[in-house]
Amino acid sequence: MDLIKKSVTGMKDILPDEMELRDYVVSLVKEVYTSFGFQSIQTPCVEHIENLCSNQGGENEKLIFRIMKRGEKLDIAGAKNENDLCDSGLRYDLTLPLSRYYSSNNAKLTMPFKALQMGNVFRADRPQKGRFREFMQCDIDILGEPGIIAEIELINATTTLLGKLDLKDFTVRINDRRMLKEMASSCGFDEERQQEVFIILDKMDKIGLDGVRKELTDAGFDAGSTDRYISLFEGAGDDPAKAAQLAGSEGAKKAAESIGSIISAVNAVKNADYTVRFDPTLVRGMSYYTGTIFEIEMKEFGSSVAGGGRYDDMIGNFTGSPVPACGFSIGFERIITILAEKGYRPSKESRKTVFLVEKGTDAEKLGRIMKEADELRKEGQTVRIDTMAKNKKFQKESLAARGFTDFREFFNN
Amino acid sequence: MDLIKKSVTGMKDILPDEMELRDYVVSLVKEVYTSFGFQSIQTPCVEHIENLCSNQGGENEKLIFRIMKRGEKLDIAGAKNENDLCDSGLRYDLTLPLSRYYSSNNAKLTMPFKALQMGNVFRADRPQKGRFREFMQCDIDILGEPGIIAEIELINATTTLLGKLDLKDFTVRINDRRMLKEMASSCGFDEERQQEVFIILDKMDKIGLDGVRKELTDAGFDAGSTDRYISLFEGAGDDPAKAAQLAGSEGAKKAAESIGSIISAVNAVKNADYTVRFDPTLVRGMSYYTGTIFEIEMKEFGSSVAGGGRYDDMIGNFTGSPVPACGFSIGFERIITILAEKGYRPSKESRKTVFLVEKGTDAEKLGRIMKEADELRKEGQTVRIDTMAKNKKFQKESLAARGFTDFREFFNN
Numbered sequence: 001m002d003l004i005k006k007s008v009t010g011m012k013d014i015l016p017d018e019m020e021l022r023d024y025v026v027s028l029v030k031e032v033y034t035s036f037g038f039q040s041i042q043t044p045c046v047e048h049i050e051n052l053c054s055n056q057g058g059e060n061e062k063l064i065f066r067i068m069k070r071g072e073k074l075d076i077a078g079a080k081n082e083n084d085l086c087d088s089g090l091r092y093d094l095t096l097p098l099s100r101y102y103s104s105n106n107a108k109l110t111m112p113f114k115a116l117q118m119g120n121v122f123r124a125d126r127p128q129k130g131r132f133r134e135f136m137q138c139d140i141d142i143l144g145e146p147g148i149i150a151e152i153e154l155i156n157a158t159t160t161l162l163g164k165l166d167l168k169d170f171t172v173r174i175n176d177r178r179m180l181k182e183m184a185s186s187c188g189f190d191e192e193r194q195q196e197v198f199i200i201l202d203k204m205d206k207i208g209l210d211g212v213r214k215e216l217t218d219a220g221f222d223a224g225s226t227d228r229y230i231s232l233f234e235g236a237g238d239d240p241a242k243a244a245q246l247a248g249s250e251g252a253k254k255a256a257e258s259i260g261s262i263i264s265a266v267n268a269v270k271n272a273d274y275t276v277r278f279d280p281t282l283v284r285g286m287s288y289y290t291g292t293i294f295e296i297e298m299k300e301f302g303s304s305v306a307g308g309g310r311y312d313d314m315i316g317n318f319t320g321s322p323v324p325a326c327g328f329s330i331g332f333e334r335i336i337t338i339l340a341e342k343g344y345r346p347s348k349e350s351r352k353t354v355f356l357v358e359k360g361t362d363a364e365k366l367g368r369i370m371k372e373a374d375e376l377r378k379e380g381q382t383v384r385i386d387t388m389a390k391n392k393k394f395q396k397e398s399l400a401a402r403g404f405t406d407f408r409e410f411f412n413n
Numbered sequence: 414m415d416l417i418k419k420s421v422t423g424m425k426d427i428l429p430d431e432m433e434l435r436d437y438v439v440s441l442v443k444e445v446y447t448s449f450g451f452q453s454i455q456t457p458c459v460e461h462i463e464n465l466c467s468n469q470g471g472e473n474e475k476l477i478f479r480i481m482k483r484g485e486k487l488d489i490a491g492a493k494n495e496n497d498l499c500d501s502g503l504r505y506d507l508t509l510p511l512s513r514y515y516s517s518n519n520a521k522l523t524m525p526f527k528a529l530q531m532g533n534v535f536r537a538d539r540p541q542k543g544r545f546r547e548f549m550q551c552d553i554d555i556l557g558e559p560g561i562i563a564e565i566e567l568i569n570a571t572t573t574l575l576g577k578l579d580l581k582d583f584t585v586r587i588n589d590r591r592m593l594k595e596m597a598s599s600c601g602f603d604e605e606r607q608q609e610v611f612i613i614l615d616k617m618d619k620i621g622l623d624g625v626r627k628e629l630t631d632a633g634f635d636a637g638s639t640d641r642y643i644s645l646f647e648g649a650g651d652d653p654a655k656a657a658q659l660a661g662s663e664g665a666k667k668a669a670e671s672i673g674s675i676i677s678a679v680n681a682v683k684n685a686d687y688t689v690r691f692d693p694t695l696v697r698g699m700s701y702y703t704g705t706i707f708e709i710e711m712k713e714f715g716s717s718v719a720g721g722g723r724y725d726d727m728i729g730n731f732t733g734s735p736v737p738a739c740g741f742s743i744g745f746e747r748i749i750t751i752l753a754e755k756g757y758r759p760s761k762e763s764r765k766t767v768f769l770v771e772k773g774t775d776a777e778k779l780g781r782i783m784k785e786a787d788e789l790r791k792e793g794q795t796v797r798i799d800t801m802a803k804n805k806k807f808q809k810e811s812l813a814a815r816g817f818t819d820f821r822e823f824f825n826n
Contacts, residue, residue, distance in 0.1 A: 003731050004461045005517040008501050011457035013514050015521055019453040023443055030436055035763070035790045037797025040432040044424035044547050045458060045533065046478070046503075048417045065459070068479040068499060070537050076498070079489050085498065086481060088421050090459075101426050104418040108428055110815050112799060120458065124483050134457050147800050149770060149779070156783060160790075261776035268780025269787045318416050350448070357562060363674035366562070367681025370569060374682045377448040377573075384450025386525060387560050402523050 010133030022336055024346040028164055029138055036157040038116040038140050043097035045090055051100060052089045058286060060092040063123040090122035094139045102143055103318035112144035141327035148258055151292050152265045154328040158306055163272025170274045170298045174259055175282035177289050182252035187228040202283035233280055240278045288314050301338050306330040351381045352404040356388040358412040369410050423546030435749055437759040439531060441577055442551055449570040451529040451553050456510035458503055464513060465502045471699060473505040476536040503535035507552045515556055516731035525557035554740035561671055564705050565678045567741040571719055576685025583687045583711045587672055588695035590702050595665035600641040615696035651690045701727050714751050719743040764794045765817040769801040771825040782823050
């Protein structure tokens with residue numbers, strides 16, 4: 001069989017320049033989130049197929065990379081479908097493994113548990129520009145805290161991080177699943193069909209209020225309900241109290257208070273140049289959310305760079321009893337792309353020196369050269385030691401292009 | 414289907430304490446190796462099955478986790494063997510992916526290419542204490558440098574790293590595949606059977622010279638050859654020149670000079686308390702090595718913590734033309750275990766404070782609390798904000814056990 005040079009479809013080799021940026025961002029993420037008391041954890045890339053296919057992953061369950069059984073357990077002749085042949089698969093997100101992790105290890109964890117996860121996830125998606133089948137996710141979650149302290153800390157930690165990456169002009173949009181439901185109910189939408197309503201509302205960014213009205217009408221929803229619903233959004237604007245008043249229910253009022261308190265406390269810190277506001281049209285796809293939902297959007301780059309919310313019911317599926325949970329996931333790959341486009345450079349760069357050593361230099365002299373390099377490294381410099389090439393000019397130019405500014409030559413005599 | 418709480422067999426959930434240590438070691442590894450001019454790279458966890466099964470992985474090829482084909486490509490009814498059902502698998506090491514990476518990307522890389530890889534690899538090994546099916550490997554490799562500068566830098570970088578982790582009393586053992594062969598040939602062992610000889614010699618640590626003699630005899634090797642071979646090791650000790658003299662060939666002399674020069678230049682730097690010496694009995698398992706081989710051993714912990722060598726032929730299998738290559742892999746998991754056993758703590762630990770906030774605190778006050786926390790964080794402290802528990806004493810005790818020394822309470826009035 002011939003060897004294949006290219007990486008597997010949809011998964012990429014990461015080149016040194018990008019990796020330098022990634023390493024820097026990873027260390028900054030760990031530094032910032034750790035200062036908020038989050039603790040790094042890690043779960044295996046491989047998860048039980050039973051857990052991956054348990055209807056908690058939504059559309060992602062269609063994108064699983066399945067891992068084959070091995071040895072005697074693999075019965076190819078007797079297999080009828082793919083699940084007969086596999087016992088595990090690659091994780092498609094970090095939330096499901098976190099729920100399993102918590103249910104398995106909670107006796108050893110400090111409550112409430114504040115977890116930081118950075119790890120690769122895998123989705124057998126159709127490959128397309130900027131979307132890969134293996135990519136890094138970066139999640140923070142607070143498990144066991146029912147109050148809004150969780151939401152506030154998640155948002156503050158994340159906006160602090162984005163600020164340290166020199167990102168600005170972004171918007172934190174906040175809504176609450178309870179508000180979504182109360183607003184829909186107050187207009188007369190049946191609870192069973194509200195998920196459909198929300199899927200249409202979720203397109204607001206692209207089609208506007210008129211487009212939402214049209215799609216609701218086309219889907220056969222009651223015209224009076226649709227009209228009331230649209231006017232509700234027009235009346236509420238970005239004022240949660242107004243939205244609650246228009247929806248006119250106790251539930252909406254409670255959700256509005258929660259949203260208002262979060263916005264007010266977040267505004268008290270603000271470590272970056274951004275806006276935080278209530279957005280009654282924010283839906284977020286994942287059906288597991290139960291309360292507050294939020295998303296960070298950067299208009300300049302036309303997409304969200306982080307999203308999350310409260311999901312109080314999910315961990316109970318593992319533990320048997322409910323555990324309040326709230327999480328925030330930054331779009332690590334998206335942020336790397338944005339930083340690379342902006343030509344972002346890590347602030348702390350070391351001086352870079354190259355020692356060019358002529359071929360045939362004896363061991364005694366080599367030792368002295370190594371010792372000199374060692375002293376510069378101890379002062380914080382990066383020192384690369386290379387054999388002097390025949391074409392020294394080209395050699396120096398290509399190293400200079402990589403940021404090496406100082407060259408020293410050592411000859412064999 | 415019921416959800417499964419435990420992680421998949423042989424792969425572990427990493428708890429916060431261990432993860433803190435791992436994160437610290439990872440950042441130190443990147444810092445030290447980067448100062449030597451190594452560049453981080455990353456390859457996908459998933460590799461083409463053709464590459465994984467190309468006879469370059471030795472025994473590891475029996476331990477592949479295979480990933481099933483998807484969609485129309487998966488033909489369960491027509492499949493005869495497992496390779497009909499899979500198109501890829503999880504990588505079992507970082508060396509094979511590095512060779513593929515280099516062959517695919519070399520036009521974009523700075524030559525010689527000095528690569529640092531830290532990544533998880535997967536082996537469907539029988540699970541046993543301390544050995545996992547997913548574990549981190551940490552490799553540095555220099556590609557395109559035929560001279561001993563490569564060996565010296567790899568060893569200096571790695572011993573500097575171990576020194577920074579407060580590890581001492583270790584031994585760097587060096588040998589050369591060419592010396593191994595010359596010594597065996599000079600005693601009359603047929604080249605075809607030398608691999609067998611080396612497999613027996615490799616047991617020296619456990620069975621001693623007498624054991625090696627016995628096993629060679631039992632395997633039917635010529636008694637005269639065996640006697641000469643044993644006396645050669647007795648005569649050579651740790652002096653490469655002596656070994657070359659006894660073997661009496663030009664090849665052995667060249668290998669001895671190379672080994673001697675490496676040892677001398679490495680001794681000139683020495684950033685840790687360790688010994689470096691020639692060991693003619695060092696074999697190292699992987700058959701792809703072509704020249705110098707080395708290993709770091711810590712007697713105290715009864716095992717090797719790093720190993721590597723020169724493998725000038727492997728990358729040529731991808732590129733079609735030979736590329737000199739030399740690599741060093743530290744046993745990341747082994748080092749974490751050793752550091753944990755020693756109770757090692759990272760030197761730079763931040764002050765850790767907890768804010769306990771009474772339930773029901775209003776948004777305005779919450780904002781002020783968050784702002785105060787923010788100021789401490791800017792000073793470099795870790796500040797955790799928790800809701801005050803009913804059992805405050807227990808709450809404080811469990812946080813104190815995690816290193817939180819300062820507690821501040823904020824009441825709801």
